[in-house]
Amino acid sequence: SWVRILGALEKKINRQSFETWLKPTRFSHIAGRTLFVRIPSVEFEKVGEKYADLIQEAIDNLQLDIDDVTFQTPQQDPSAPRVREDGGFAPLPSHSLNAPRPSRPGAPAQAGIAAPEQARFDWNAASQLNPRYQFDAFVIGSGNQFAMAASQAVAERPSKAYNPLFLYGGVGMGKTHLMHAIGHDVKRRQPHASICYVSGEKFTNEMINSVRYDKMTSFRDKFRNVDVLLIDDIQFLAGKERTQEEFFHTFNTLHESMKQIVIASDRPPKELADFEDRLRSRFEWGLIADIQPPDLETKVAILQKKAESEQTQLPTDVALFIASNVRTNVRELEGALVRLIAWCSMHGVEITMAVTQQCLKQFIDTQVRKITIEAIQRAVAEHFGMRVAELKQKNNSRQIVVPRQIAMYLAKQMTEASLPEIGRQFGGKHHTTVMHSIGKIDEQRRTDKDLNRTINKLMETLN
Ligand code: ADP
Numbered sequence: 001s002w003v004r005i006l007g008a009l010e011k012k013i014n015r016q017s018f019e020t021w022l023k024p025t026r027f028s029h030i031a032g033r034t035l036f037v038r039i040p041s042v043e044f045e046k047v048g049e050k051y052a053d054l055i056q057e058a059i060d061n062l063q064l065d066i067d068d069v070t071f072q073t074p075q076q077d078p079s080a081p082r083v084r085e086d087g088g089f090a091p092l093p094s095h096s097l098n099a100p101r102p103s104r105p106g107a108p109a110q111a112g113i114a115a116p117e118q119a120r121f122d123w124n125a126a127s128q129l130n131p132r133y134q135f136d137a138f139v140i141g142s143g144n145q146f147a148m149a150a151s152q153a154v155a156e157r158p159s160k161a162y163n164p165l166f167l168y169g170g171v172g173m174g175k176t177h178l179m180h181a182i183g184h185d186v187k188r189r190q191p192h193a194s195i196c197y198v199s200g201e202k203f204t205n206e207m208i209n210s211v212r213y214d215k216m217t218s219f220r221d222k223f224r225n226v227d228v229l230l231i232d233d234i235q236f237l238a239g240k241e242r243t244q245e246e247f248f249h250t251f252n253t254l255h256e257s258m259k260q261i262v263i264a265s266d267r268p269p270k271e272l273a274d275f276e277d278r279l280r281s282r283f284e285w286g287l288i289a290d291i292q293p294p295d296l297e298t299k300v301a302i303l304q305k306k307a308e309s310e311q312t313q314l315p316t317d318v319a320l321f322i323a324s325n326v327r328t329n330v331r332e333l334e335g336a337l338v339r340l341i342a343w344c345s346m347h348g349v350e351i352t353m354a355v356t357q358q359c360l361k362q363f364i365d366t367q368v369r370k371i372t373i374e375a376i377q378r379a380v381a382e383h384f385g386m387r388v389a390e391l392k393q394k395n396n397s398r399q400i401v402v403p404r405q406i407a408m409y410l411a412k413q414m415t416e417a418s419l420p421e422i423g424r425q426f427g428g429k430h431h432t433t434v435m436h437s438i439g440k441i442d443e444q445r446r447t448d449k450d451l452n453r454t455i456n457k458l459m460e461t462l463n
């Protein structure tokens with residue numbers, strides 16, 4: 001679990017600080033709900049204070065059952081039980097921590113109390129943008145080429161190329177990465193430009209708070225006076241009328257004054273259910289660019305680029321193994337690599353095929369869980385904003401027929417169920433009806449790009 005926390009922190013902290021203060025730390029053990037972390041020397045105790053809030057945030061995000069994190073040098077923690085973490089990590093060899101003697105017997109530092117480190121960057125841009133999400137670091141493949149080109153065009157000529165730019169695609173496809181890269185690039189070209197990156201969730205929360213504390217004026221000032229507004233995961237605004245209304249006005253103000261707007265979403269505008277039409281139609285004013293899952297070659301290239309940035313040598317067979325065993329999500333791909341690198345550095349071994357298989361076994365196993373028809377029905381119903389029962393009814397309106405056909409298609413593709421069995425689980429349909437439905441989707445998939453994407457996305461969710 002500490003490795004996972006580190007993975008999350010790495011994305012939020014600048015490289016130098018991470019290398020200096022966090023990389024040398026090691027998971028020790030867990031006792032009750034306290035996570036013990038080994039530090040090489042007492043100087044590292046301040047890690048707990050410095051990054052308290054970020055550590056807490058990572059624990060929350062990862063939903064770990066941990067209340068406290070305690071940092072200890074090996075001397076402070078001589079009899080630590082050796083607990084395997086996540087089933088994958090063997091006990092640490094003690095030689096991997098060549099800790100100097102502590103200069104004073106300090107009490108263990110605890111996370112969760114002190115104030116977070118102040119951002120040392122320009123408040124309006126750098127502090128919100130991950131320094132690693134640059135265009136240079138983005139690997140181009142057939143699935144993201146278009147979105148990448150569009151993002152670069154927007155960064156080069158804000159408000160003049162495409163406004164808004166609407167990026168959409170599944171989880172971990174690089175939408176956030178591209179948005180940050182636009183922010184960095186604009187900032188490089190126009191150091192005085194004010195850039196605001198905000199998630200749909202944060203926008204919503206800030207709005208709610210502004211209403212509550214009567215601060216709407218400053219809320220509006222904040223979002224309506226920027227040169228570039230990057231709003232991520234806009235789907236979060238679904239069903240939130242007041243927030244949508246506010247965003248509608250923000251959008252209009254910015255657009256009218258020729259300010260760039262970039263929006264990211266997990267689905268195209270027309271599939272944003274519970275959105276006002278006037279907003280949806282505005283999302284279509286500029287350019288809509290989708291990102292499709294990376295193919296194998298792109299996945300290998302992403303892994304190699306990432307390994308390079310970690311100054312790690314990644315053999316091609318290992319890269320291929322990871323790329324073909326981890327499905328489409330690039331975040332998981334990176335997670336597997338981070339885990340492998342951490343494991344090898346902890347054990348002081350080279351990255352080889354054998355080590356990789358051993359280290360990633362559990363990681364990959366959890367990806368091939370069994371998928372049930374019920375799970376498919378739930379995912380499809382959720383995606384289309386309907387109830388599972390509706391998929392089973394004898395209702396032949398188009399809004400229901402298409403999702404039902406998709407669900408049947410997925411049941412055939414992703415489970416072992418026979419056609420009659422699938423028919424039974426969809427309210428007693430004849431197996432020829434099932435066959436017909438599957439055939440229809442199969443055929444449409446070849447030409448209908450959006451249908452194809454919806455199906456990929458559902459498969460991704462189910463996996
Ligand atoms: P999304 O916002 O679409 O869910 P992210 O932008 O958060 O996805 O990407 C997840 C992770 O994968 C990030 O660490 C990102 O840097 C990485 N990533 C995604 N696509 C690429 C790519 N084409 N090249 C390099 N890294 C990528």
Ligand code: MG
Pocket residue numbers: 175176177232233
């Ligand atoms: Mg994202």
